[in-house]
Amino acid sequence: MSSERTPPEPESFGDPPQPEEIDLSKIHGSILREHDEPAEGRESVPLWLVTIMMALVFWGGMYLAFYSGGFRAESFNPRRGMAGGAVDSNDPATLGRRVFTQNCVLCHQATGLGVPGVYPPLAGSEWVLGRDWRGDNHLVAILLNGLQGPVRVGGAAFDNAMPGWSILRDEEIAAVLNYIRTAWGNTAPPIPVEFVRQRRGLTAARAAPWSAGELQAIARESAPAPAPQPADELPFRRKAAR
Numbered sequence: 001m002s003s004e005r006t007p008p009e010p011e012s013f014g015d016p017p018q019p020e021e022i023d024l025s026k027i028h029g030s031i032l033r034e035h036d037e038p039a040e041g042r043e044s045v046p047l048w049l050v051t052i053m054m055a056l057v058f059w060g061g062m063y064l065a066f067y068s069g070g071f072r073a074e075s076f077n078p079r080r081g082m083a084g085g086a087v088d089s090n091d092p093a094t095l096g097r098r099v100f101t102q103n104c105v106l107c108h109q110a111t112g113l114g115v116p117g118v119y120p121p122l123a124g125s126e127w128v129l130g131r132d133w134r135g136d137n138h139l140v141a142i143l144l145n146g147l148q149g150p151v152r153v154g155g156a157a158f159d160n161a162m163p164g165w166s167i168l169r170d171e172e173i174a175a176v177l178n179y180i181r182t183a184w185g186n187t188a189p190p191i192p193v194e195f196v197r198q199r200r201g202l203t204a205a206r207a208a209p210w211s212a213g214e215l216q217a218i219a220r221e222s223a224p225a226p227a228p229q230p231a232d233e234l235p236f237r238r239k240a241a242r
């Protein structure tokens with residue numbers, strides 16, 4: 001189409017112009033004049049980009065320094081003490097509070113008072129303290145398999161459901177039970193890990209949560225009192241002392 005603009009040569013009248021006769025620079029001249037000449041070589045990286053990159057590298061370094069845990073495998077141990085060894089990580093009291101905060105506080109509340117009409121209280125609860133016909137075996141059974149249906153706690157009626165906590169290890173169940181038995185003014189003897197392990201074995205076949213009536217039909221049992229141990233003889237202390 002650009003060939004139409006070229007004035008035809010009188011000699012080549014009627015013939016299309018030969019390629020060598022077309023002055024390409026003349027045709028494209030106007031177009032070329034409107035554009036910048038392409039720059040040669042490499043452009044230097046803009047300063048703002050360098051600054052952002054340096055800032056990102058710096059941030060990455062700081063992030064690793066603070067959160068890598070020194071690349072030690074034990075930094076992924078959930079029971080590792082948070083206060084750099086000052087708090088013993090295997091301390092059952094610390095573990096019990098942590099298990100409660102992670103699994104129970106949502107319903108039973110940090111005050112242990114629950115939510116009226118919905119979640120029963122643990123503070124002053126006859127189920128937790130083992131009053132009347134309720135024994136340690138009933139409390140452990142509630143933790144392992146859950147509780148559902150109408151139930152009375154501290155004189156108030158509830159009709160809800162709690163799933164079992166069998167995903168928790170025996171040590172965690174014993175620790176959280178000892179926590180709820182000593183928090184908020186509760187006073188009841190601790191339940192040894194061995195007792196939890198034994199109850200888990202006895203109720204392994206059961207999956208459904210208990211009803212209050214089913215539990216009442218089971219005779220009350222108390223966990224054997226743990227053998228008294230001087231504080232320095234506890235396994236976690238011995239480990240820490242090394």
Ligand code: HEC
Pocket residue numbers: 099100103104105106107108118119120121122125126127128139142143147148149150151153158159160161162165176177180
């Ligand atoms: C999703 C809410 C929820 C969570 C989380 C929960 N519970 Fe419960 N819990 C309930 C409900 C609801 C009942 C009463 C069930 C019923 O009405 O039959 C109950 C009952 C109990 C009881 C017997 C009644 C009483 O109040 O003393 C104990 C003990 C108990 N829970 C302990 C725990 C512990 C320990 C944990 C954490 C490991 C926990 N619960 C986590 C909702 C929950």
